[in-house]
Amino acid sequence: MEELIEKLKGELIAELNLEETTPADIDAEAPLFGDGGLGLDSIDALEIILILERNYGIKIENPAQGKEIFYSVKTLAEYITANQKK
Amino acid sequence: MKPITITKSCQLKADVLTVNGCEEPFDFKELVADASLRRRMSRIVKMGVACGLKCAEDLPSDSIDGIVTATGLGCLGDTEKFMESIVVNNERLLNPTPFIQSTFNTIGGQIALLRGIHSYNVTYVHRGLSFESALIDAAMQVAEGRRNILLGAVDEITASSADIQRRLGMTRDYELGEGANFFVLNAATPGSNQTTVVDIDTRSGKLTDDELSKLIIEMAKRNGINASDLCVVANCNAATTDSVANRLSLKNKPLPFKTCEYHTLSAQALDFAINNSTANNTLIISDYQGINHSLILLGRI
Numbered sequence A: 001m002e003e004l005i006e007k008l009k010g011e012l013i014a015e016l017n018l019e020e021t022t023p024a025d026i027d028a029e030a031p032l033f034g035d036g037g038l039g040l041d042s043i044d045a046l047e048i049i050l051i052l053e054r055n056y057g058i059k060i061e062n063p064a065q066g067k068e069i070f071y072s073v074k075t076l077a078e079y080i081t082a083n084q085k086k
Numbered sequence B: 001m002k003p004i005t006i007t008k009s010c011q012l013k014a015d016v017l018t019v020n021g022c023e024e025p026f027d028f029k030e031l032v033a034d035a036s037l038r039r040r041m042s043r044i045v046k047m048g049v050a051c052g053l054k055c056a057e058d059l060p061s062d063s064i065d066g067i068v069t070a071t072g073l074g075c076l077g078d079t080e081k082f083m084e085s086i087v088v089n090n091e092r093l094l095n096p097t098p099f100i101q102s103t104f105n106t107i108g109g110q111i112a113l114l115r116g117i118h119s120y121n122v123t124y125v126h127r128g129l130s131f132e133s134a135l136i137d138a139a140m141q142v143a144e145g146r147r148n149i150l151l152g153a154v155d156e157i158t159a160s161s162a163d164i165q166r167r168l169g170m171t172r173d174y175e176l177g178e179g180a181n182f183f184v185l186n187a188a189t190p191g192s193n194q195t196t197v198v199d200i201d202t203r204s205g206k207l208t209d210d211e212l213s214k215l216i217i218e219m220a221k222r223n224g225i226n227a228s229d230l231c232v233v234a235n236c237n238a239a240t241t242d243s244v245a246n247r248l249s250l251k252n253k254p255l256p257f258k259t260c261e262y263h264t265l266s267a268q269a270l271d272f273a274i275n276n277s278t279a280n281n282t283l284i285i286s287d288y289q290g291i292n293h294s295l296i297l298l299g300r301i
Helices: A002-015 A042-056 A063-069 A073-083 B043-055 B076-088 B096-101 B106-115 B127-143 B159-167 B209-222 B238-248 B265-276
Strands: B004-013 B016-019 B022-024 B064-070 B120-124 B148-155 B179-186 B195-204 B231-235 B281-288 B292-300
Touching: A002 A042, A002 A073, A042 A073, A042 B096, A063 A073, B004 B043, B004 B127, B004 B265, B016 B043, B043 B064, B043 B076, B043 B106, B043 B148, B043 B179, B064 B106, B064 B127, B076 B096, B076 B159, B106 B120, B106 B148, B120 B127, B127 B148, B127 B179, B127 B195, B127 B265, B127 B281, B127 B292, B148 B265, B179 B265, B195 B209, B209 B238, B209 B281, B209 B292, B231 B238, B231 B265, B238 B281, B265 B281, B265 B292
Parallel strands: B064 B120, B064 B148, B231 B281
Antiparallel strands: B004 B016, B004 B179, B004 B195, B016 B022, B148 B179, B195 B292, B281 B292
């Protein structure tokens, strides 16, 4: 899980152009969206959906789950571990 | 046309920002404080936004009645990213950011959003005459009573566009260039050392030196100027410059400007003329690849 969390941090930095952020700056349990975390927005949510589909073969079928899955790097990693197809 | 005053000029070239001819410290983080906005901006957007914001910094947002920008090829870096992702991902799962940022009007739009300017906002993409079209529009906006118009021009070099242009033989005479230029135009009475735009003429297609010289003589005549008195800023090749100088019997040696080639280089030539010509009447002769020609006549009290 730790390895996947670090990999995800790297992918988020690269795909979302978080130029001024290092993996060490990202708290795996902090919220990705809104205040108190990375402060991502809806366009970033689309980019994360693409990371899940392209890199892990995961398609989120139920949009209602999105808020829970996208809460933090850790929740993303847990969802990938449970659903990974690639 | 009624002369339009240029009250400020800014240029960003090779990471050096100059404002009215003087170099200014440039920190993009200071200009765009919002990190989430900054991280989505590609190089050309940063160049254009930085230059535009700097140029408009002294003006209250509600006094800017229009933003008119020009670009030959637009946000190429993002366009290339988007096109590449279409190929790599087999036309599926395309990233939204490069698509959103690849549009030609990104720079004009971002400046308006950052400064809260809700007025006229147009981008001209007319190949080698993009800046001239924008300048004509900006001049007409001022003539119609709008107060300050922020006029800009931006183009960038990317590795693949440079490769394509080299293969097409478009770099035979000049290397490729890039840059961002912005100007504030208004109807204010020009002060000493301020430049006015007096007349503009554009032509597409091949033009002989004789035809070009005739156009210049006509322009000078309709503005009550003797063509031989003009100070010429030559944004065209040396052979054309010499030929025109001879035909017009210019009293002053033309100021050579052109060292590179890109679609909106005439905006840089305008900045150069503002900061280097002290003549009462300056004429910028521009030529893009021998097929887009323009004459911009400037005045100075």
